[in-house]
Amino acid sequence: MPSDGIKLAPALLLACILALSLLVGLAGRTSKGAYYLVSGPSVGRAGIGAAIASNWMSAASFLGIAGIFYLQGYMAFAYVVGWTGGYVLLLILMAAQIRRFGKYTAPEFVEARYDSPVARCLAATITILITLIYCTAQYKGIALVFSWIFGLDYTPSLFLGTAVGIGYLVLSGTLGASRNQQFQYGTLILCFIIPLMVIAKKLGYFWVLPQLGYGRALCELGRAPHHLSLAPWTSGTAYEWIALCFTLMVGTAGLPHVLSRFYTVPNLRDARWSVVWGIFFIGLLYWSAPVYATLARIAQGSTEMPTDPEAARALADLIVLKAGEWAGLPSWLIGIIAVGAVIAAFSTVTGLLITGAGAFSYDIYYRLINPAADEKKRMYVAKGATLVLALLVVVLAVNPPWLIAQITAVAFALAGNTLFPVFLLGIWWDRTSKQGAVAGMLTGLAVTFGALLLGPLVPGLGTALPATSSALIGAPLVILVMIGVSLATPPPPEEIRRFLAEEVHAP
Amino acid sequence: MTDTPPPRPVPNPDYRVNFFRPRAGYLRQKVRYTWVLLISWAFFTLGFQFLLLLTQDTPEGDGLITETILFGFPLHYWFSGQFLIVWFILLCFFFNLFVDHLTRIHRKNR
Numbered sequence: 001m002p003s004d005g006i007k008l009a010p011a012l013l014l015a016c017i018l019a020l021s022l023l024v025g026l027a028g029r030t031s032k033g034a035y036y037l038v039s040g041p042s043v044g045r046a047g048i049g050a051a052i053a054s055n056w057m058s059a060a061s062f063l064g065i066a067g068i069f070y071l072q073g074y075m076a077f078a079y080v081v082g083w084t085g086g087y088v089l090l091l092i093l094m095a096a097q098i099r100r101f102g103k104y105t106a107p108e109f110v111e112a113r114y115d116s117p118v119a120r121c122l123a124a125t126i127t128i129l130i131t132l133i134y135c136t137a138q139y140k141g142i143a144l145v146f147s148w149i150f151g152l153d154y155t156p157s158l159f160l161g162t163a164v165g166i167g168y169l170v171l172s173g174t175l176g177a178s179r180n181q182q183f184q185y186g187t188l189i190l191c192f193i194i195p196l197m198v199i200a201k202k203l204g205y206f207w208v209l210p211q212l213g214y215g216r217a218l219c220e221l222g223r224a225p226h227h228l229s230l231a232p233w234t235s236g237t238a239y240e241w242i243a244l245c246f247t248l249m250v251g252t253a254g255l256p257h258v259l260s261r262f263y264t265v266p267n268l269r270d271a272r273w274s275v276v277w278g279i280f281f282i283g284l285l286y287w288s289a290p291v292y293a294t295l296a297r298i299a300q301g302s303t304e305m306p307t308d309p310e311a312a313r314a315l316a317d318l319i320v321l322k323a324g325e326w327a328g329l330p331s332w333l334i335g336i337i338a339v340g341a342v343i344a345a346f347s348t349v350t351g352l353l354i355t356g357a358g359a360f361s362y363d364i365y366y367r368l369i370n371p372a373a374d375e376k377k378r379m380y381v382a383k384g385a386t387l388v389l390a391l392l393v394v395v396l397a398v399n400p401p402w403l404i405a406q407i408t409a410v411a412f413a414l415a416g417n418t419l420f421p422v423f424l425l426g427i428w429w430d431r432t433s434k435q436g437a438v439a440g441m442l443t444g445l446a447v448t449f450g451a452l453l454l455g456p457l458v459p460g461l462g463t464a465l466p467a468t469s470s471a472l473i474g475a476p477l478v479i480l481v482m483i484g485v486s487l488a489t490p491p492p493p494e495e496i497r498r499f500l501a502e503e504v505h506a507p
Numbered sequence: 508m509t510d511t512p513p514p515r516p517v518p519n520p521d522y523r524v525n526f527f528r529p530r531a532g533y534l535r536q537k538v539r540y541t542w543v544l545l546i547s548w549a550f551f552t553l554g555f556q557f558l559l560l561l562t563q564d565t566p567e568g569d570g571l572i573t574e575t576i577l578f579g580f581p582l583h584y585w586f587s588g589q590f591l592i593v594w595f596i597l598l599c600f601f602f603n604l605f606v607d608h609l610t611r612i613h614r615k616n617r
Binding site: 077084091219222249269283427 | 523524525526530533534541544545548552553556557559560563565566567568569573576578579580581583584585587588589591592593595596598599600602603606607609610613614
């Protein structure tokens with residue numbers, strides 16, 4: 001871990017950008033309610049698309065993909081393709097229909113469709129688990145960047161990052177600042193692309209659109225003997241690539257905090273069209289991330305000897321910053337990248353913790369434990385749950401053995417094995433019963449955590465069912481279980497089937 | 508619309524929602540288009556990886572495709588890292604055009 005003291009310029013930049021986004025949030029709070037994530041209808045479809053993208057971009061996109069590309073080359077495209085192609089599935093199979101249900105969260109949808117408190121409770125538990133896993137990856141990113149900025153070890157950086165994050169959350173909550181997602185997207189993408197252009201220029205590659213021009217650098221790397229191999233299956237088999245890509249796609253379509261994005265847009269047609277913009281804006285980041293990794297390899301080759309695999313693995317999640325260092329960028333310019341990563345991680349953590357705490361306070365506490373609780377009490381529980389979740393994540397993030405993108409992928413596997421089949425069959429097959437949904441979610445949990453916990457112990461299981469990619473086998477299996485159990489149990493109530501046919505699937 | 512009503516009576520024709528046997532009219536047309544998109548989504552994303560497997564000369568996957576250079580990139584890097592995202596944007600674009608069209612027709616009929 002780096003311990004070469006605090007980097008002043010990046011630290012100041014971080015403080016300035018956090019203060020600035022707080023000010024922008026305060027300026028935008030007057031006309032809209034606190035629950036609107038998008039700043040009203042005036043932003044247009046491109047604006048909503050930017051909001052989708054800013055909601056989506058996390059430490060996994062900002063740091064993780066470049067890290068995987070640096071280590072594994074072509075394997076990283078399973079992440080790039082999975083995390084963009086998932087939106088196609090979401091749009092054509094589920095987005096409009098879930099919106100027509102008029103339910104804002106995954107547990108609410110499950111309750112409305114399946115009319116079962118047990119299914120609702122399970123969906124809430126799964127939402128909380130996804131939150132925990134997903135946030136662990138974000139916290140790892142925050143801790144790494146803080147350790148780079150402040151020159152601390154990993155664990156103190158984790159605590160510092162958590163404290164700053166919670167402080168920021170509480171401050172913006174008390175001041176009532178809304179999140180201006182367009183501003184945030186603009187900040188993030190500039191923080192990512194401008195330093196990249198400078199790096200490309202310094203190293204002598206096509207810098208105007210480095211995303212289109214890094215092919216030459218890539219081919220040079222392929223020819224150098226000690227460097228990255230360009231062959232597709234050097235770091236994982238074709239099966240692993242396809243399983244990972246499929247898992248991330250179905251996971252994207254099942255992630256609770258992605259789905260809720262579709263309710264904040266006033267009309268359905270705008271919501272559909274904004275997805276096109278959303279993928280484009282997300283694509284801008286994903287086209288650029290491999291360039292960082294490629295140029296980092298090139299710069300590293302010209303400044304020092306190629307590192308051994310262990311050291312490379314330790315560097316991987318910070319490779320976007322290392323690319324800047326090795327290319328000889330000034331500290332403040334690298335600081336811009338660091339600030340972007342922290343902002344992306346903070347906003348993702350905030351969104352997820354709110355989703356997770358909401359699932360606990362409303363779907364579990366209010367609906368099951370204490371139905372007599374009033375609004376104030378529920379609010380109190382929600383705040384408590386946010387804090388407890390945040391602390392749990394700190395514990396999980398103290399020593400995560402995996403890379404950021406890999407931890408995130410486990411959250412996607414969980415979503416793809418549980419919520420995706422429940423949404424898909426719930427929308428497209430009226431006969432799916434509540435028993436089917438419960439059986440499906442339990443099977444999905446068993447598959448995900450079986451792969452995660454038993455994978456290293458049972459021979460062969462880790463190969464067939466990697467923990468990051470269990471949904472290629474898991475999701476179809478869960479769908480079959482749901483169909484079987486549904487056929488063996490009574491059909492859902494008549495009014496739900498009628499609602500599905502006449503409202504949800506209406507022109 | 509050219510679709511004829513289903514030839515045999517089905518139970519609860521009004522509420523039946525089944526992706527594999529959609530009701531005639533709006534839903535059937537939409538599902539038909541969804542199929543086209545799903546197939547082009549899977550064919551380009553996963554099919555290309557199978558193509559890599561089919562044309563490989565070494566276990567690492569080097570072969571005809573990986574040796575081809577397009578726009579300065581090895582073909583597989585260009586396809587998965589750059590083109591597929593464009594393809595996804597196009598798929599969503601065409602799906603929206605189609606649904607807009609379908610909605611216009613069926614809202615008029617109602």
